[in-house]
Amino acid sequence: MKLKAAVVGLGYWGPNLARNLAGSNDFALAALCDLDAGRLERVGAHYPAAERFTDLDEMLARAHPELVCIATPVASHHVLAAKALHAGAHVFVEKPMTMTGAQSRELLALAARLGRHVFVDHTFLFTGAVAELKKQVASGGIGELLYIDSVRINLGLFQPDVDVVWDLAPHDLSILHHVVGQVPVSVRAMGSCHSPSGLADVAYLHLDYQGAVSAHLHLSWLSPVKVRRMIFAGTKQSIIYDDLEAAEKVKIYDHGVDFDVKDLEERRRVLVSYRKGDMRAPNVPATEALAVELADVAAVLRGQGGARASGADGAAVVRVLEAAQRSLAQGGALVPVESA
Ligand SMILES: NC(=O)c1ccc[n+]([C@@H]2O[C@H](COP(=O)([O-])OP(=O)(O)OC[C@H]3O[C@@H](n4cnc5c(N)ncnc54)[C@H](O)[C@@H]3O)[C@@H](O)[C@H]2O)c1
Structure with missing residues (x-):
């Protein structure tokens, strides 16, 4: 069965995540979220099956995604990823994973406590x-x-x-x-x-x-x-x-x-x-790298291997x-x- 995924942040990079999730054999693009309603409509029009939200809390409460991909400005990664983890989702966070080493450590500790995975988008x-x-x-x-x-x-x-x-x-x-x-x-x-x-x-x-x-x-x-x-x-x-x-x-x-x-x-x-x-x-x-990367993420979530770009790798870069x-x-x- 396909895993339910969501994308938060539909500016320059987020639409690439949405396109690859929608085309993936492993994921169903279940929800899209952006503060900017116009942008949300423009990108969302390509994916009628995905529910649209301008608020992350509402998206987490209503769509229950298993994987939340975060493609918002760097300063917001830590807070948004922590919310998604608390809601029971695994997170895939854009590079750089957080603004500080302390935020990375906190996120990894939270994920470990909740038994969730953190992935970082180290696309290359x-x-x-x-x-x-x-x-x-x-x-x-x-x-x-x-x-x-x-x-x-x-x-x-x-x-x-x-x-x-x-x-x-x-x-x-x-x-x-x-x-x-x-x-x-x-x-x-x-x-x-x-x-x-x-x-x-x-x-x-x-x-x-x-x-x-x-x-x-x-x-x-x-x-x-x-x-x-x-x-x-x-x-x-x-x-x-x-x-x-x-x-x-x-x-x-x-x-x-x-x-x-x-x-x-x-x-x-x-x-x-x-x-x-x-x-x-x-x-x-x-x-396309993102397609390979999302297949790698899916394999980890299905217990079929270790991540090539884990939260720990994201923290090392930070x-x-x-x-x-x-x-x-x-x-x-x-x-x-x-x-x-
Ligand atoms: N992996 C790559 O090769 C690659 C390439 C480009 C950008 N990025 C990364 O992607 C991230 C986003 O960069 P970008 O250039 O797409 O930024 P952007 O400014 O173009 O887009 C960010 C989007 O996030 C939305 N947003 C901001 N706060 C939000 C919130 N709280 N809830 C919902 N939506 C919110 C904004 O409205 C905007 O549409 C950055 O971390 C950047 O480093 C990665």
Whole structure:
């Protein structure tokens, strides 16, 4: 039997959730909710079987959804998710899961007490490209991971309640968490604001992981061109993941540098040789990520597996964002990431 699902927040992203739930074999789109009645009518017109509400409490009391998907501005995630959990629903919360680490912890504790699941929408983890990235890094084919460099810039949608770090970095951080398999130990963040909002619209994050791996993220809402590119550099090979490429999103380069150290005391005698080999682009499935993600959520709710993007993963990303926020406020100081 299909699970009853609802979407709260039908602005830019919520309609994508509604469309995927309505087209899913696992879920029935039972209810839609938005404070804005006009928006609710416009989106709701496509889904006549879904009841429409402008108030979440009323929706929870009348529609009794088993899964509530929350696609409202970040500042409201915590309160709305807690209400849905109290009403007995599981929740699927947009990224970033909450505004603070304390709110994430509270939400996870509440869900555990009530025996409900919290999922976070870390959409990119469900793309064929990121699955391929993880496979390549985990197989050891690229050798030891050295560093990651990511550029995520465009003329972005300025958010009212969060800066560019909270808006865009969750994508990079969730991909890094998934592929590297750890949360960074510390963050340094620099940024600047070019609007009256006071919120950074251009930012640079430097993350240090345990071992020698580091990552650098460039985030901007002010770039005239759109770039979505990550480099995963390894000792043997490097991978370039370009999300804007239509077909070859993941390219593996057999290029690199070999160092031949003849005499450790005599640095000048280190011989550098450049390797230039082939490039290959593995075929990656182009299935819409949200469809894969909702199937994953349904499998967990039916007791058929663990979540690829759980509430704990959402909380881990929020802890890094919080550290980045502190570092930004301190002009780029090194800030340790809190442990779970
Ligand atoms: N996963 C992704 O790739 C992705 C992409 C874009 C946005 N998002 C996330 O989705 C969330 C929403 O972003 P958006 O750009 O769609 O925002 P938006 O401002 O376009 O839409 C938010 C909607 O929520 C409604 N709303 C606000 N408070 C409400 C409440 N209490 N009850 C019911 N409705 C309420 C608003 O009326 C509005 O229609 C954010 O967390 C954002 O980070 C995720």
